[in-house]
Amino acid sequence: xxxxxxxxxxxxxxxxxxxxxxxxxxxxxxxxxxxxxxxxxxxxxxxxxxxxxxxxxxxxxxxxxxxxxxxxxxxxxxxxxxxxxxxxxxxxxxxxxxxxxxxxxxxxxxxxxxxxxxxxxxxxxxxxxxxxxxxxxxxxxxxxxxxxxxxxxxxxxxxxxxxxxxxxxxxxxxxxxxxxxxxxxxxxxxxxxxxxxxxxxxxxxxxxxxxxxxxxxxxxxxxxxxxxxxxxxxxxxxxxxxxxxxxxxxxxxxxxxxxxxxxxxxxxxxxxxxxxxxxxxxxxxxxxxxxxxxxxxxxxxxxxxxxxxxxxxxxxxxxxxxxxxxxxxxxxxxxxxxxxxxxxxxxxxxxxxxxxxxxxxxxxxxxxxxxxxxxxxxxxxxxxxxxxxxxxxxxx
Amino acid sequence: xxxxxxxxxxxxxxxxxxxxxxxxxxxxxxxxxxxxxxxxxxxxxxxxxxxxxxxxxxxxxxxxxxxxxxxxxxxxxxxxxxxxxxxxxxxxxxxxxxxxxxxxxxxxxxxxxxxxxxxxxxxxxxxxxxxxxxxxxxxxxxxxxxxxxxxxxxxxxxxxxxxxxxxxxxxxxxxxxxxxxxxxxxxxxxxxxxxxxxxxxxxxxxxxxxxxxxxxxxxxxxxxxxxxxxxxxxxxxxxxxxxxxxxxxxxxxxxxxxxxxxxxxxxxxxxxxxxxxxxxxxxxxxxxxxxxxxxxxxxxxxxxxxxxxxxxxxxxxxxxxxxxxxxxxxxxxxxxxxxxxxxxxxxxxxxxxxxxxxxxxxxxxxxxxxxxxxxxxxxxxxxxxxxxxxxxxxxxxxxxxxxxxxxxxxxxxxxxxxxxxxxxxxxxxxxxxxxxxxxxxxxxxxxxxxxxxxxxxxxxxxxxxxxxxxxxxxxxxxxxxxxxxxxxxxxxxxxxxxxxxxxxxxxxxxxxxxxxxxxxxxxxxxxxxxxxxxxxxxxxxxxxxxxxxxxxxxxxxxxxx
Numbered sequence: 001x002x003x004x005x006x007x008x009x010x011x012x013x014x015x016x017x018x019x020x021x022x023x024x025x026x027x028x029x030x031x032x033x034x035x036x037x038x039x040x041x042x043x044x045x046x047x048x049x050x051x052x053x054x055x056x057x058x059x060x061x062x063x064x065x066x067x068x069x070x071x072x073x074x075x076x077x078x079x080x081x082x083x084x085x086x087x088x089x090x091x092x093x094x095x096x097x098x099x100x101x102x103x104x105x106x107x108x109x110x111x112x113x114x115x116x117x118x119x120x121x122x123x124x125x126x127x128x129x130x131x132x133x134x135x136x137x138x139x140x141x142x143x144x145x146x147x148x149x150x151x152x153x154x155x156x157x158x159x160x161x162x163x164x165x166x167x168x169x170x171x172x173x174x175x176x177x178x179x180x181x182x183x184x185x186x187x188x189x190x191x192x193x194x195x196x197x198x199x200x201x202x203x204x205x206x207x208x209x210x211x212x213x214x215x216x217x218x219x220x221x222x223x224x225x226x227x228x229x230x231x232x233x234x235x236x237x238x239x240x241x242x243x244x245x246x247x248x249x250x251x252x253x254x255x256x257x258x259x260x261x262x263x264x265x266x267x268x269x270x271x272x273x274x275x276x277x278x279x280x281x282x283x284x285x286x287x288x289x290x291x292x293x294x295x296x297x298x299x300x301x302x303x304x305x306x307x308x309x310x311x312x313x314x315x316x317x318x319x320x321x322x323x324x325x326x327x328x329x330x331x332x333x334x335x336x337x338x339x340x341x342x343x344x345x346x347x348x349x350x351x352x353x354x355x356x357x358x359x360x361x362x363x364x365x366x367x368x369x370x371x372x373x374x375x376x377x378x379x380x381x382x383x384x385x386x387x388x389x390x391x392x393x394x395x396x
Numbered sequence: 397x398x399x400x401x402x403x404x405x406x407x408x409x410x411x412x413x414x415x416x417x418x419x420x421x422x423x424x425x426x427x428x429x430x431x432x433x434x435x436x437x438x439x440x441x442x443x444x445x446x447x448x449x450x451x452x453x454x455x456x457x458x459x460x461x462x463x464x465x466x467x468x469x470x471x472x473x474x475x476x477x478x479x480x481x482x483x484x485x486x487x488x489x490x491x492x493x494x495x496x497x498x499x500x501x502x503x504x505x506x507x508x509x510x511x512x513x514x515x516x517x518x519x520x521x522x523x524x525x526x527x528x529x530x531x532x533x534x535x536x537x538x539x540x541x542x543x544x545x546x547x548x549x550x551x552x553x554x555x556x557x558x559x560x561x562x563x564x565x566x567x568x569x570x571x572x573x574x575x576x577x578x579x580x581x582x583x584x585x586x587x588x589x590x591x592x593x594x595x596x597x598x599x600x601x602x603x604x605x606x607x608x609x610x611x612x613x614x615x616x617x618x619x620x621x622x623x624x625x626x627x628x629x630x631x632x633x634x635x636x637x638x639x640x641x642x643x644x645x646x647x648x649x650x651x652x653x654x655x656x657x658x659x660x661x662x663x664x665x666x667x668x669x670x671x672x673x674x675x676x677x678x679x680x681x682x683x684x685x686x687x688x689x690x691x692x693x694x695x696x697x698x699x700x701x702x703x704x705x706x707x708x709x710x711x712x713x714x715x716x717x718x719x720x721x722x723x724x725x726x727x728x729x730x731x732x733x734x735x736x737x738x739x740x741x742x743x744x745x746x747x748x749x750x751x752x753x754x755x756x757x758x759x760x761x762x763x764x765x766x767x768x769x770x771x772x773x774x775x776x777x778x779x780x781x782x783x784x785x786x787x788x789x790x791x792x793x794x795x796x797x798x799x800x801x802x803x804x805x806x807x808x809x810x811x812x813x814x815x816x817x818x819x820x821x822x823x824x825x826x827x828x829x830x831x832x833x834x835x836x837x838x839x840x841x842x843x844x845x846x847x848x849x850x851x852x853x854x855x856x857x858x859x860x861x862x863x864x865x866x867x868x869x870x871x872x873x874x875x876x877x878x879x880x881x882x883x884x885x886x887x888x889x890x891x892x893x894x895x896x897x898x899x900x901x902x903x904x905x906x907x908x909x910x911x912x913x914x915x916x917x918x919x920x921x922x923x924x925x926x927x928x929x930x931x932x933x934x935x936x937x938x939x940x941x942x943x944x945x946x947x948x949x950x951x952x953x954x955x956x957x
Contacts, residue, residue: 039835039836040836072835074529074531076531076532076556076560077479077529077530077531077532077560082606082607083603083606084557084560084561084606085531085532085555085556085557085558085559085560085561086557086603093604098532098556099532100532100536100555100556101536102532102533102536103533103536103537104533107529107533108527108528108529109834109835158835159835159836160834160835160883225607
């Protein structure tokens, strides 16, 4: 009995551990994953999109070591580029995005679906250098920006393969399970972009896209000397906001302000925002600062939770969320600060086990005799049936 | 007292360590080539004693590079980033005898110590990425390795916008250990080199508007010796094109002082070497020191450590250039043949010397998807039509293993004076697996260049200064079209096959599970029942459309029954 009580101790402690709330909005570092997925010169604008974001997050303070930049083709030193070593995102050519100081982490053929998912989930070999790894942890806010050619629930990589909506959703779930982000802002600029985040199911994600299902995302304008379009509309107006409004790292503008700046008459498509995964949904999500994702903090984590306790808590959350997702509607409503007392949970666990639930079943070592009897009965029954019919047939 | 002494001795030791910890030097050579071009050759040397390097005391050997070399047990490293094409005929021999040059793209070779402690031998690893783009993101880390990070000294002239607009450029990093006779005096040396050939007219264009536009009439340089050169007609003159320039015009900005130019003895080293004949006029800022001698065609400059330095090569005075040295060998390699299966390689090797036979080693590392046939290797002189196997002195060959390693082919060749040798062989093109094709497979596959090591002339004419060190030449890289499938075809096949299978399965399954009998053979088939049912439907429909109530319809049906 004493042993049993001892075993229950961690469960009794659990509610105590979960008091530090995840709503506090404290994060200790910022990471950005900026991905263009298009090859070839006529997709210049996709690289310009991504380089514009790169420049913005660098301007607002994220260092190069915390930015993963994926460029599938070379535009700056492309022989077709009349401006060598330069990429522009505007026909006024006021700003050289490539500049003198740029670190591209994945380029050319390295930009593949496999590498992207490996990067997110950190399934990389030991010999992969630190610059090619996403070193985020449970305290990191991660900005993921993707652009390219896509469609209903897919985004093309290099005109050769695709990433699906479910692939992304599962990759983010793995990131959450491996404690690789605290909060995430997912941005995507492609045709039918909003379909790519509809399957997300991991917590603490704000997702936004440029266009609804069956809608195209359009380019903004072309530069006659570059010869191709230089930026997409949605990215252009996001940058417009970031450049004009978010002028310093002390900016107090919120995500709500950013998303309110969407003007569908200018963007020519219906951008979408998904709040439901974020704790506190839209109301709390709108209060988040733009700088929480685009800027950088260098916080130091001073907590009284030791690592295994944190692990235990996170593991529990993941299991509960999985139950909720599988449609066990009566599972306790387990947001972190709303826990059922441990003893009640114990009882509930016991009652749940008696009901038929889909999933792994427990294998019991039962009494041997009744099973043997049942087997013999079944055999005898089959034999007699067969014999009976045979006799009946022969008599006809 | 004792701790004090100890600290003092520690300090002395530390000082000694720093004293012994090498030096740093940099140098820029500017050589005007055939008028419109300029060869700029940047060199940065740093060294450190092997002892402090092993103790991870990094000063001029950057920590980022040093630590990765130590981790991978690399004894010697050579890394090259190149793009563009060197014009042999116009510009002559390559700088540094081709020793600082790599193939197009990225080339690396390194001497690496064996993994186990028992095996102390070194292994040479060599690799090429002919497709790799060289751009600003390669220059950024390159500059970060320098002690002044590209902010001061000659490195401040290195700008990606100019470097990657060059007709030819090559960036090199060499790290090696050098030991003197005395074993204790080993040091580790690092040398960074950037060579580029800039088109002067092109470099002078403003960065915000590099697209050439028609010049105004006033700024046109006309050749007035032409008889038709009147007021409204101008024949453009080539004479003064690209003959005068300033550093700021060519490189985008003046040089920002100097970087660690002063050595331990306090002597300030010159950092800029200009190779023009002595009669050419130059203008330098007052705070810089120029030294030139009448006999040589080199003049040197020592810029002030803090002042920006700009220099003008004037268009006044005689427009003369140093004569360039002819390369020892001209090499060009190309792919022959046609079709999806077979191809061939043809290399032309020309010895321009009128007197000496040239000896060299021709080295090729072919990717595994090129499968050469060694028995088809033919060598002949262009003058004769029959093959002459005597030209190839030695052959070293290592066949390829699919997807593991490429073919290695080394030939020791000797070409007589003033003749061209033609080297040919055939190869098969492999068919790749579906997933091995890159996204732009129809562009073709890049094959790295052949490396030619020209051996020092030992025999031959004694009057010429024998070259002590071998020089290197690389051919251009090749683009090989491989048989490329229609990538949508598998989907067509899958769809078509599935359809056929579904049809076949459906009909066979139908035949297997059903038994076909005549209608009259069926026992208990009541036709009257079917008739009643059909009649019922007809009545219902009629009632519906004629507006008769449902209940009446049922009554009628009952009556009829």
